[in-house]
Amino acid sequence: MGTIAIYPGTFDPITKGHSDIVARAAGIFDHVILAVAAATAKNTAFSTDERVDLARQVLAEYKNVEVRRFEGLLAHFVRDCGAKAVLRGLRAVSDFEYEFQLAGMNKKLVPEADTVFLPTTENYSYISSSLIREIASLGGNVAEFVHPIVHAALTERLGKRQKA
Ligand code: ADP
Numbered sequence: 001m002g003t004i005a006i007y008p009g010t011f012d013p014i015t016k017g018h019s020d021i022v023a024r025a026a027g028i029f030d031h032v033i034l035a036v037a038a039a040t041a042k043n044t045a046f047s048t049d050e051r052v053d054l055a056r057q058v059l060a061e062y063k064n065v066e067v068r069r070f071e072g073l074l075a076h077f078v079r080d081c082g083a084k085a086v087l088r089g090l091r092a093v094s095d096f097e098y099e100f101q102l103a104g105m106n107k108k109l110v111p112e113a114d115t116v117f118l119p120t121t122e123n124y125s126y127i128s129s130s131l132i133r134e135i136a137s138l139g140g141n142v143a144e145f146v147h148p149i150v151h152a153a154l155t156e157r158l159g160k161r162q163k164a
Contacts, residue, residue, distance in 0.1 A: 002030025005085040005116065008074050011036050012044040013150045014055045015132060017124040021089040022065055024118055032065045033081060039071055045133050045157055058147040075109035086115045091125045133158060 005025055011018060011034070018034075025032045034055055038048040046054065048069050055067045070077040078086060086106055088099050103115035120127075132142045137158040143151050 003085065004031045004033065004081055004083040005029040005087050006033050006035050006074075006078050006081060006083045006113075007087040008035040008037060008070070008077075010040050010042055010044065010129065011051050011055055012042065012046055012129050012133070013051060013146065013153060014058050015124075015127050015129055015146050015150070017089065017091070017120055017127040017145075018055075019058055019147070020121050020124055021087065021118050022059055022062065025087050026062045026065050029085065030064060032062075032087070033083070034059065034065065034067045035070045035074070035077060036067065037074075038069050046153070050153070054147075054150050054153060057149050073109070075106055078106070078110050078113050083113055086113055088115060088117055089120055090117050091120045091128070 005028075007018075007022060007025060009018070014034075022032060022034060036048060036052045036055060044051070052067055052069050059065050059067060074086070086103075088103070090096065090099060099115075099117065103117075106113070106115060127145050132145055132154070136142050136154040139159060142154060146154065
């Protein structure tokens, strides 16, 4: 199957920042698995099935990208998939300390895989799922930062009072 990369995250919901990382990774690796964390300490706006479903719809055009949910430890999922790379996006220097620690720990747990960081494209650096949820819940317009399908889901879930 070639070189497999896992792109793990919460994806609550998937944003244009995430899909930009996927698009670029799909051109580098043979197969990319976007792995949606089911066991998360975060209180998510969307259930795991909803987060998977939105990501699948948004990424449908990429033939070598697959969306799967994973339970438990990422390291086990990475090993079970036979992946060689764990992909993470970096938006700012502030992301670095935590991501560096995570990469070090994952290397200990699955020595056969390495973390690969892709920098965000400049115009997506300020996009985060949490900020988008917050803006949507306060009635702001987030159409520019997410796929139309995600926008509709956000409006339905959080933005009952959404104005222009
Ligand atoms: P997690 O809870 O694991 O941080 P997220 O869904 O928030 O999950 O993010 C998954 C990955 O995508 C992380 O590596 C994060 O840094 C990256 N990411 C999030 N938003 C962007 C963006 N706008 N540009 C590039 N990478 C991003």
